[in-house]
Amino acid sequence: MNIIENIGQYILFLNRVFSKPERGRVFFAQIIKEIYKLGVNSVGIVVIISVFMGAVISLQTAYNLVNPLLPDYLVGYTTRESMILEFSSTIVGLILAGKVGSNIASEIGSMRVTEQIDALEIMGVNSASYLIFPKIIAAVFINPFLYILSVFVGIGGGLLASSFANVVSVSDFLYGVQNDFIPYYITYSLIKTLVFAFIITSIPSYYGYFVSGGALEVGKASTKAVVNSSILILLANLILTQILLK
Amino acid sequence: MIELKEVNKSFSDLKVLDDISIQFEAGKTNLIIGQSGSGKTVLLKSIIGLHEVDNGHVYYDDRDFTQMNFNERKLIRKEMGMVFQGGALFDSLSVEENVRFPLDMFSEMNEDEKIGRVKFCLDRVDIKKAHKLYPAEISGGMQKRVAIARAIALNPSYLFCDEPNSGLDPVTAILIDKLIQEITKEFNMTTIINTHDMNSVMEIGEKILFINKGVKAWEGSSEEIFDTENQSLNNFVFASNLFKKIKKEL
Numbered sequence: 001m002n003i004i005e006n007i008g009q010y011i012l013f014l015n016r017v018f019s020k021p022e023r024g025r026v027f028f029a030q031i032i033k034e035i036y037k038l039g040v041n042s043v044g045i046v047v048i049i050s051v052f053m054g055a056v057i058s059l060q061t062a063y064n065l066v067n068p069l070l071p072d073y074l075v076g077y078t079t080r081e082s083m084i085l086e087f088s089s090t091i092v093g094l095i096l097a098g099k100v101g102s103n104i105a106s107e108i109g110s111m112r113v114t115e116q117i118d119a120l121e122i123m124g125v126n127s128a129s130y131l132i133f134p135k136i137i138a139a140v141f142i143n144p145f146l147y148i149l150s151v152f153v154g155i156g157g158g159l160l161a162s163s164f165a166n167v168v169s170v171s172d173f174l175y176g177v178q179n180d181f182i183p184y185y186i187t188y189s190l191i192k193t194l195v196f197a198f199i200i201t202s203i204p205s206y207y208g209y210f211v212s213g214g215a216l217e218v219g220k221a222s223t224k225a226v227v228n229s230s231i232l233i234l235l236a237n238l239i240l241t242q243i244l245l246k
Numbered sequence: 247m248i249e250l251k252e253v254n255k256s257f258s259d260l261k262v263l264d265d266i267s268i269q270f271e272a273g274k275t276n277l278i279i280g281q282s283g284s285g286k287t288v289l290l291k292s293i294i295g296l297h298e299v300d301n302g303h304v305y306y307d308d309r310d311f312t313q314m315n316f317n318e319r320k321l322i323r324k325e326m327g328m329v330f331q332g333g334a335l336f337d338s339l340s341v342e343e344n345v346r347f348p349l350d351m352f353s354e355m356n357e358d359e360k361i362g363r364v365k366f367c368l369d370r371v372d373i374k375k376a377h378k379l380y381p382a383e384i385s386g387g388m389q390k391r392v393a394i395a396r397a398i399a400l401n402p403s404y405l406f407c408d409e410p411n412s413g414l415d416p417v418t419a420i421l422i423d424k425l426i427q428e429i430t431k432e433f434n435m436t437t438i439i440n441t442h443d444m445n446s447v448m449e450i451g452e453k454i455l456f457i458n459k460g461v462k463a464w465e466g467s468s469e470e471i472f473d474t475e476n477q478s479l480n481n482f483v484f485a486s487n488l489f490k491k492i493k494k495e496l
Contacts, residue, residue, distance in 0.1 A: 115330045118328075119336075124324045
């Protein structure tokens with residue numbers, strides 16, 4: 001299947017996904033389940049990555065500020081800006097594309113090859129909407145919280161690393177974190193996070209939903225899902241940055 | 247009753263079903279038999295709408311399924327139950343939740359009624375102590391029973407079974423066959439079973455459609471199968487030494 005056919009099939013697939021749910025109560029219960037599965041279960045990895053990213057950014061900044069005219073508080077400032085603008089949205093998005101994306105593609109792909117999706121269809125359930133719509137809603141809802149958590153934890157990691165390594169004082173770091181804050185950058189990154197959440201859930205769902213064959217094909221679909229959603233995240237990042245920061 | 251009129255289906259240039267016409271009656275276990283690759287799974291999937299037929303008609307009690315739009319089909323699907331070859335139970339739901347699923351999606355029952363219906367269906371297929379277990383924790387035979395319980399939860403008019411006893415030992419396979427036959431009679435359903443198991447054919451084959459290379463090659467009952475002159479059916483039915491011996495003795 002060529003890229004044009006894939007895009008066409010993806011659009012038709014989204015049309016099925018975004019149709020009215022069969023039962024509101026069941027749909028709501030699914031969303032709660034997915035928030036737990038996709039969001040709460042990702043808190044651990046987001047915290048670990050963010051702590052280390054924040055720590056490395058602050059140390060790299062400190063060791064490269066060799067010019068005595070540059071103030072120490074730039075370490076805190078740079079850590080905050082890096083976390084808010086790029087790391088907490090894009091890097092966490094890429095990590096989640098791997099973790100959540102492969103999980104979704106393999107879950108839905110397994111359901112396809114074991115005829116569970118056919119079973120839903122026979123019952124008269126719109127399987128695409130029932131399985132995938134709650135995942136998209138859940139990720140779009142929970143990922144901004146993961147983003148905010150990542151920003152705070154990353155800055156905290158930077159503070160800990162720079163104070164333990166004794167490269168900048170706590171007061172200087174905190175001054176840098178508060179200095180020249182532009183609230184719009186949060187809005188910009190939250191918009192990116194929402195778009196990435198959509199990509200992270202819809203692309204792997206698409207690859208999982210159209211699997212045919214057996215376990216080998218499910219594995220291949222999972223890999224394709226992660227690779228393509230990562231590429232789309234990077235592309236969306238570029239486009240959104242150009243549009244929103246111009 | 248389900249009626250097929252001149253059903254045709256091809257994949258690219260390969261004709262898989264060629265002018266299949268037959269009536270499957272209510273309250274009877276109707277079997278579709280044939281060798282692997284003969285087109286019986288495609289036929290079953292065409293009847294239930296998982297494949298679109300190229301031309302021809304499928305009638306559910308005089309309602310033309312092939313002419314229905316998506317929403318009309320959704321309504322008729324609520325009258326269908328299906329038992330898949332592997333059971334197709336939802337991995338993430340317990341036995342009880344699997345049977346309850348169609349009730350949650352489509353019935354207007356209250357909580358007590360749903361609990362009662364789930365209990366009835368599980369009792370009916372003789373599942374006693376596995377309500378809280380997950381599909382991965384129960385045997386293949388039990389999975390098939392749960393799949394049957396889920397299929398009858400909404401009291402369907404039409405039951406479809408795709409090789410319901412494949413992968414089961416002969417004793418369990420016959421129990422599953424008998425269970426499907428009993429349920430068919432009890433609820434007066436139109437049941438269509440896709441199988442290549444000759445034990446099933448002999449035990450519960452009240453009406454049998456034999457497909458050979460996508461063509462309807464024979465139609466009859468399990469009693470008539472021994473007297474048939476159809477060579478391809480004879481080759482299929484009496485392929486094993488056991489059945490050859492039985493035929494000789496008869």
